[in-house]
Amino acid sequence: MHIKGRAWTFGRNINTDLIYPKLWFRPTYEPGEMASHLMAGIDEEFPKKVKRGDVIVGGRNFGCGSSREEAAAAMKEAGIGAVVAPSFGRIYTRNCINVGLPIVVSPGIDEHVTQGAQRRPRMSLIQRRTAGCVQRACTANSPAPRPAIRPKTAPAIRPALPG
Numbered sequence: 336m337h338i339k340g341r342a343w344t345f346g347r348n349i350n351t352d353l354i355y356p357k358l359w360f361r362p363t364y365e366p367g368e369m370a371s372h373l374m375a376g377i378d379e380e381f382p383k384k385v386k387r388g389d390v391i392v393g394g395r396n397f398g399c400g401s402s403r404e405e406a407a408a409a410m411k412e413a414g415i416g417a418v419v420a421p422s423f424g425r426i427y428t429r430n431c432i433n434v435g436l437p438i439v440v441s442p443g444i445d446e447h448v449t450q451g452a453q454r455r456p457r458m459s460l461i462q463r464r465t466a467g468c469v470q471r472a473c474t475a476n477s478p479a480p481r482p483a484i485r486p487k488t489a490p491a492i493r494p495a496l497p498g
Contacts, residue, residue, distance in 0.1 A: 343389055346445075350398070350399045370409055398418075406427060411435065
């Protein structure tokens, strides 16, 4: 898998309140309105600088915090090509899947990509797809992938015998 685009780097523990601040919440949005407030909690000028196809490279636990669907939707609306980080918040991951925003877990990527980099990072990919989300990827400089984790099966439920 190759991801190509201008990189925008953000640190660790960037929460959804920073990605899409509460100040901009509305019951409904006009087309393009959400994208105009993307990352406003960190850089108010970011929406003017970002272009379609750009890639956000986050640190560990990117998208943590509340369950703001607007965070993923604003990225999709802004044309973000993908979000790559060592790990993501669980609810943010689900919201990205829901809106069709590609996210890639890549250990150590935040240590190898600099702001504005336009080179195409080579990624050897080990895929396990869940509703279109790529679960695991490694860059050339990152450690070997861990084996895929299999979901636990629920124990069989047996009806109580009268007695």
